[in-house]
Amino acid sequence: MASNTEENYLKALFQITIESGSKIEAGTNEIAAHLGVKPATVNDMLKKLKAKKLIQYEKYGKSSLTKSGKKIAIEVVRKHRLWETFLFQKLAFSWDEVHVVAEQLEHIQSKKLIDKLDAFLDYPAFDPHGDTIPNAKGELAITVKKTLLEEKIGHQCKMIGVKDNSAAFLQYVNKLGLSINQTIKVISRQPFDDLIEIEVNKKINSISPKFAENIIIECKECMIK
Amino acid sequence: MASNTEENYLKALFQITIESGSKIEAGTNEIAAHLGVKPATVNDMLKKLKAKKLIQYEKYGKSSLTKSGKKIAIEVVRKHRLWETFLFQKLAFSWDEVHVVAEQLEHIQSKKLIDKLDAFLDYPAFDPHGDTIPNAKGELAITVKKTLLEEKIGHQCKMIGVKDNSAAFLQYVNKLGLSINQTIKVISRQPFDDLIEIEVNKKINSISPKFAENIIIECKECMIK
DNA sequence: TAATTTTGTTAGACAAATCTAACATATATA
DNA sequence: TATATATGTTAGATTTGTCTAACAAAATTA
Numbered sequence: 490m491a492s493n494t495e496e497n498y499l500k501a502l503f504q505i506t507i508e509s510g511s512k513i514e515a516g517t518n519e520i521a522a523h524l525g526v527k528p529a530t531v532n533d534m535l536k537k538l539k540a541k542k543l544i545q546y547e548k549y550g551k552s553s554l555t556k557s558g559k560k561i562a563i564e565v566v567r568k569h570r571l572w573e574t575f576l577f578q579k580l581a582f583s584w585d586e587v588h589v590v591a592e593q594l595e596h597i598q599s600k601k602l603i604d605k606l607d608a609f610l611d612y613p614a615f616d617p618h619g620d621t622i623p624n625a626k627g628e629l630a631i632t633v634k635k636t637l638l639e640e641k642i643g644h645q646c647k648m649i650g651v652k653d654n655s656a657a658f659l660q661y662v663n664k665l666g667l668s669i670n671q672t673i674k675v676i677s678r679q680p681f682d683d684l685i686e687i688e689v690n691k692k693i694n695s696i697s698p699k700f701a702e703n704i705i706i707e708c709k710e711c712m713i714k
Numbered sequence: 715m716a717s718n719t720e721e722n723y724l725k726a727l728f729q730i731t732i733e734s735g736s737k738i739e740a741g742t743n744e745i746a747a748h749l750g751v752k753p754a755t756v757n758d759m760l761k762k763l764k765a766k767k768l769i770q771y772e773k774y775g776k777s778s779l780t781k782s783g784k785k786i787a788i789e790v791v792r793k794h795r796l797w798e799t800f801l802f803q804k805l806a807f808s809w810d811e812v813h814v815v816a817e818q819l820e821h822i823q824s825k826k827l828i829d830k831l832d833a834f835l836d837y838p839a840f841d842p843h844g845d846t847i848p849n850a851k852g853e854l855a856i857t858v859k860k861t862l863l864e865e866k867i868g869h870q871c872k873m874i875g876v877k878d879n880s881a882a883f884l885q886y887v888n889k890l891g892l893s894i895n896q897t898i899k900v901i902s903r904q905p906f907d908d909l910i911e912i913e914v915n916k917k918i919n920s921i922s923p924k925f926a927e928n929i930i931i932e933c934k935e936c937m938i939k
Numbered sequence: 940t941a942a943t944t945t946t947g948t949t950a951g952a953c954a955a956a957t958c959t960a961a962c963a964t965a966t967a968t969a
Numbered sequence: 970t971a972t973a974t975a976t977g978t979t980a981g982a983t984t985t986g987t988c989t990a991a992c993a994a995a996a997t998t999a
């Protein structure tokens with residue numbers, strides 16, 4: 490069984506690599522900065538985690554999770570986010586207070602506890618920060634933030650913000666039926682003038698690339714494990 | 715701030731001494747047996763806790779809690795019993811499963827969490843084992859188990875069991891209106907024949923010392939802190 | 940390519956909590 | 970009271986997780 494500290498290293502590695510969606514390995518200094526410890530300390534732990542076959546690591550190289558390391562990391566993330574949801578929904582903690590307490594609660598060892606908590610909260614999909622919660626099987630939908638311009642044709646996504654805050658732009662946003670949390674589907678792209686067809690609330694509209702570039706969306710990237 | 719381990723030693727000392735209602739100090743071996751560690755380990759910790767002014771202790775002597783040590787111990791007991799109540803009432807854990815998980819949860823450091831949990835559970839007075847839960851001020855009603863013969867005149871207590879299991883005795887118990895959880899008040903004691911007058915459900919009856927000796931009761935001993 | 944900077948490693952130290960084995964003191968018993 | 974038993978202490982070792990300071994390798998830049 491992994492110690493609290495080991496769990497924290499595995500979680501850090503998971504968040505830096507897999508969940509970031511942007512890289513597959515992490516450097517020693519990077520992990521140290523993420524955890525607020527010294528690189529020397531991380532180095533010792535990397536050797537230990539390698540010996541336990543929880544990470545892949547070679548001297549002077551970068552680190553990544555093995556299958557069993559990833560499993561533990563996802564369990565910790567699941568516990569963290571379920572506890573955050575509990576604190577927020579049931580105990581009326583505010584959005585910004587839940588994290589520090591969940592940092593402690595995530596290390597409580599009891600499979601039964603966490604599965605019962607999951608049921609008590611009615612199997613939530615998102616924590617109070619909007620991050621996805623892994624299910625009991627350890628499956629986790631990874632979402633990535635980007636602009637609507639970058640979304641692929643045929644994909645669905647969720648609007649989570651705007652880049653431009655001018656009145657003109659926001660009025661246009663409104664007119665198209667767009668708002669925070671609104672689901673958007675990209676239908677097509679015209680080769681001739683680059684206009685993008687989107688579907689919002691079953692209505693189809695065309696928007697310019699310039700407009701699309703100012704809509705921040707979140708889309709499901711992949712399913713982990 | 716006390717470490718998890720220090721908290722466990724303080725809690726053990728509290729339970730052995732103050733909460734037991736029977737003694738005011740604990741020996742090194744006794745503490746070791748209670749915690750499942752070796753006396754040598756306890757000895758080291760006693761020195762440390764003394765240095766932190768959390769206990770009173772002299773070489774080759776017995777140990778007891780100081781005011782600040784007691785405060786911490788009661789907070790840990792409060793957390794333990796509130797978490798047990800949460801697991802039992804909200805997550806449908808069974809009576810005998812709650813303890814081991816609460817042993818972990820009792821060390822979570824967040825005053826806000828425990829006070830909100832208390833409110834969420836509607837300020838319970840007892841945990842699933844029937845033990846009293848200290849309130850937010852650190853006050854705790856201590857109950858002591860003894861026989862009805864030992865109860866003082868004028869005091870109220872609660873029947874929690876019997877010593878004799880013969881049919882004759884149990885029928886007599888029934889006839890007097892006694893049962894588990896029944897409140898009993900000791901009215902008087904006759905100097906002439908030692909008979910004891912008790913009040914049960916507003917009816918007064920006389921019982922013999924032999925009878926009283928076979929009724930196990932729980933009574934509020936005092937209010938701690 | 941050579942020098943500099945960034946990144947990673949090693950060695951040695953420390954604190955916390957535990958152990959075992961040997962020793963010391965206190966209490967009980969013959 | 971002398972011995973035996975129970976209780977408590979000490980010294981030295983171990984594990985875990987951390988540090989600092991010195992060193993080594995890799996990457997970047999002039």
